[in-house]
Amino acid sequence: IPVNLDKPYHAVAFEPLINNSNVMHHMILFGCPEISEQSNPHACGPVDNVCRTFLVQWSMGIKGPICSFPDTGVRFGVDSLKSLSLQIHWNNDQHNTGIKDSSGVRVYYTSKLQKYDVGNVQVGQNDIEIPPAQRHFQQQGSCSSDCTKKWLQQPIYLTRAHIHLHYTGDGGILDLVRNGETVKEIIRDNSFDYHSPPAHNLQDPVEVLPGDEIRLTCFYNTQDGAKQRNITLYWGEGSDGEMCYAFITYFPKVNNFDQCIQFDRYDICSTDGNALMGNCVVEGFVRYYQRELADQIIKYCSNDYTFNGHIIDMNKICSKSCESSIAELTENPCMQDRIGKLTLREYLTFEDSWSKVKVILDAAKRYCMIDQLKAILIIT
Ligand SMILES: *[C@@H]1O[C@H](CO)[C@@H](O)[C@H](O)[C@H]1NC(C)=O
Numbered sequence: 436i437p438v439n440l441d442k443p444y445h446a447v448a449f450e451p452l453i454n455n456s457n458v459m460h461h462m463i464l465f466g467c468p469e470i471s472e473q474s475n476p477h478a479c480g481p482v483d484n485v486c487r488t489f490l491v492q493w494s495m496g497i498k499g500p501i502c503s504f505p506d507t508g509v510r511f512g513v514d515s516l517k518s519l520s521l522q523i524h525w526n527n528d529q530h531n532t533g534i535k536d537s538s539g540v541r542v543y544y545t546s547k548l549q550k551y552d553v554g555n556v557q558v559g560q561n562d563i564e565i566p567p568a569q570r571h572f573q574q575q576g577s578c579s580s581d582c583t584k585k586w587l588q589q590p591i592y593l594t595r596a597h598i599h600l601h602y603t604g605d606g607g608i609l610d611l612v613r614n615g616e617t618v619k620e621i622i623r624d625n626s627f628d629y630h631s632p633p634a635h636n637l638q639d640p641v642e643v644l645p646g647d648e649i650r651l652t653c654f655y656n657t658q659d660g661a662k663q664r665n666i667t668l669y670w671g672e673g674s675d676g677e678m679c680y681a682f683i684t685y686f687p688k689v690n691n692f693d694q695c696i697q698f699d700r701y702d703i704c705s706t707d708g709n710a711l712m713g714n715c716v717v718e719g720f721v722r723y724y725q726r727e728l729a730d731q732i733i734k735y736c737s738n739d740y741t742f743n744g745h746i747i748d749m750n751k752i753c754s755k756s757c758e759s760s761i762a763e764l765t766e767n768p769c770m771q772d773r774i775g776k777l778t779l780r781e782y783l784t785f786e787d788s789w790s791k792v793k794v795i796l797d798a799a800k801r802y803c804m805i806d807q808l809k810a811i812l813i814i815t
């Protein structure tokens with residue numbers, strides 16, 4: 436940001452400057468807490484995760500500048516955002532070569548501070564599973580009552596929101612829930628087109644009290660026309676994955692309250708990035724599996740360390756030591772319910788050892804009738 440960053444400023448409007456409208460699909464402006472070292476254009480990646488404050492999104496269909504609500508602004512400068520990161524998504528579905536674009540965002544700012552700082556928070560669901568051939572399939576994720584109780588010391592006011600789904604997205608509703616009852620429908624999209632998702636300005640800001648739930652319901656159509664799918668869709672960044680998020684602008688800003696989502700029924704409303712999902716830290720569990728657990732199961736449950744998956748030794752497969760090493764796996768919080776499905780789908784199935792371990796689990800279930808295996812074998 437080419438200004439003296441020792442002073443505070445408020446950005447009050449963002450004007451999309453669209454140069455090549457044939458390929459511009461959407462752009463998202465993020466704020467970064469430090470002066471970015473990644474100042475050259477580059478492909479989006481993990482290096483950009485430091486710029487996690489979502490400021491504004493433009494997508495096809497949004498016309499004109501995006502202004503902040505009266506008396507509010509996005510603070511930057513001293514003790515605040517120091518640089519901006521603009522993510523641009525181009526769409527070149529004809530695969531043409533030689534295409535150029537110089538689109539961007541013009542930021543209007545002032546050193547005359549507004550009354551309130553603007554905050555932005557992402558709400559939604561990270562555990563998505565949409566079967567093929569569904570006409571109106573629902574997924575739901577909340578910024579839960581527990582999370583708003585934890586994060587909000589005073590009411591906040593929502594001023595703008597849009598729902599973000601991918602290609603099979605078919606609509607969504609954002610509700611305000613108080614004491615278990617829906618007290619207000621904040622926004623509703625009765626249909627959804629990935630290429631021009633509507634943004635909603637809330638003329639009357641919606642008051643959210645500590646303890647309220649902000650509930651997002653997303654709908655998908657995997658049956659009709661171009662949305663038709665013949666495989667199950669899971670959460671994913673790419674066009675073959677789905678999402679269920681609402682991006683919400685509010686004031687006054689609550690520091691670090693920028694993501695309030697769920698995985699299945701577990702809240703992810705912390706800032707440490709290492710979200711605890713029902714006592715499961717997936718990365719830690721996967722490391723444990725890689726370093727010890729897989730070897731242990733293969734060693735105690737099969738005849739041969741180089742077990743090839745076909746020879747089952749009845750004495751070993753039903754032994755106490757085999758049973759307890761299997762229990763280490765199946766009783767781990769990361770192997771329960773939907774988190775277990777995710778752990779398997781995204782991690783364990785990519786391990787070389789998994790094919791052996793899976794055969795062992797199947798055999799143990801079949802021959803030893805270990806009850807605790809039921810859960811895991813349903814999901815394998
Ligand atoms: C896009 O940018 C190029 C290079 O800056 C410029 O020549 C061209 O006129 C621009 N087109 C539009 C539509 O702004």
Ligand SMILES: *[C@@H]1O[C@H](CO)[C@@H](O)[C@H](O)[C@H]1NC(C)=O
Nearest residue numbers: 567661662663664665666667
């Ligand atoms: C599933 O869809 C893909 C791409 O749309 C297609 O190539 C494939 O043949 C389909 N498979 C079945 C079993 O219908």
